[in-house]
Amino acid sequence: MSHDDAHPVSLQCGDCPIRHRAVCARCESSELDELEAVKYYRSFEAGQTVIWSGDKMDFVASVVSGIATLTQTLEDGRTQMVGLLLPSDFVGRPGRDRAAYNVTATTDILMCCFRRKPFEELMERTPHLAQRLLQMTLDELDAAREWMLLLGRKTAREKIASLLSIVARRDASIRHRKLRGHLTFDLPLTREAMADYLGLTLETVSRQISALKRDGVIELEGKRHVTVPDMDRLLIEAGEDSDGGLIG
Amino acid sequence: MSHDDAHPVSLQCGDCPIRHRAVCARCESSELDELEAVKYYRSFEAGQTVIWSGDKMDFVASVVSGIATLTQTLEDGRTQMVGLLLPSDFVGRPGRDRAAYNVTATTDILMCCFRRKPFEELMERTPHLAQRLLQMTLDELDAAREWMLLLGRKTAREKIASLLSIVARRDASIRHRKLRGHLTFDLPLTREAMADYLGLTLETVSRQISALKRDGVIELEGKRHVTVPDMDRLLIEAGEDSDGGLIG
DNA sequence: TGCTTTGCTTGATTTGGGACAATACTTTGT
């Protein structure tokens, strides 16, 4: 029932992923033309901060290409990544005028933005839009709560294996490939970003990756390119059921 | 702008909190009568599991009284609490037919339930309902992400201080009292439940509470009744900005 | 071509919190 299954982003509806992920539930599109009028694009270079926590945010947006992160920090500089934005992910909070997190570009990114007010007005009149956003927000909530289990209860080794399996899964689903057996993909994050995501130090991340490599769970080519000879083995290392992930 | 501010639950709309928290945005109530027809109450005793992760869930509900927890577990038994349900909180996921978490009664609880199908059908026709649920889900997402920062980056002492400050704040807001200076309240959780919430062991929870008491940050009467002589001091211990909590 | 910067790895040492254990307090039931 996922929307991606029904309507692969790249095949059906022009250039703007938000149509798929946030707006069109059954591809009824009459109201969407209103959004076209308030749509604009913004791009950011790798390393740039898109918006700071607490800043005024008068738009909502969809990531078109590239990767961005959501982070929270304590005053003394300790940093925790709380979300990862991939192409077609939605960012911004209808009904709120301040950003709650720092959004930082990990790679060069392009975002498709909509002015918040008109977007909210459309939402008032379009039940499907609010419902679609509700579904997406419930998905994010599930992901956040799954991450809470990881942060609170998993060992460093399990954390790394979990992250690798998530990246592998997402990579495979983008390329419409199988999820079992032999997989290969690139890590979109530096060791430091992985540490911020997993609640570890970058040294521990490095050590555990080396350990998984030494134990034959993964193979590395350079620093970033990972091969997983046996996905089931990785899932076991991650402390997950082998059919993995969330129920329901 | 919070709904509670505008319409304190106990004053305006009969006996069902869901009217306030999920349904009525401006107290327009014509559609709500439909829900009355599919509304029923269920009660559970302290310690009972309301629903297991993965079970079929054909209702959504609002907590009327008592406290329940949302938990996730690994196969080997490690447990992480991912949410706390207090009176007027909403549980259940429109559009999904399986529970994603274990829901367990911490005290005796009463829940006001609605059959899922009619609820979803009403949502199709009522933009305010989907919007209201979206706002509530965004709040939960913020809370989950704030908790991720706590789980990933805070020390045991900071975790305890954070939990105490959250309980204090919630208690104060329920009783419409001040949030600064001298506060007193009861802990609604056992040491073990606190440990599951904070990603610690119950021994560490006990030790850190003793340490905060020894250092004069809190005073204890029995095991559960806490007095905070200086709320600002507690917030500093929690590693939070003294005007504390999330922005926007 | 060598110099600096950035990202990563590995080693040595320390430490915060987990594991295990003993004891005490507090309910609940008979």
Next chain:
DNA sequence: ACAAAGTATTGTCCCAAATCAAGCAAAGCA
């Protein structure tokens, strides 16, 4: 009033991950 079960505190030991520190490799640049 007592036993039994559940809940909480405190002590001792130990280990996983943090911290501190050194060195390597690739990329950018003068």
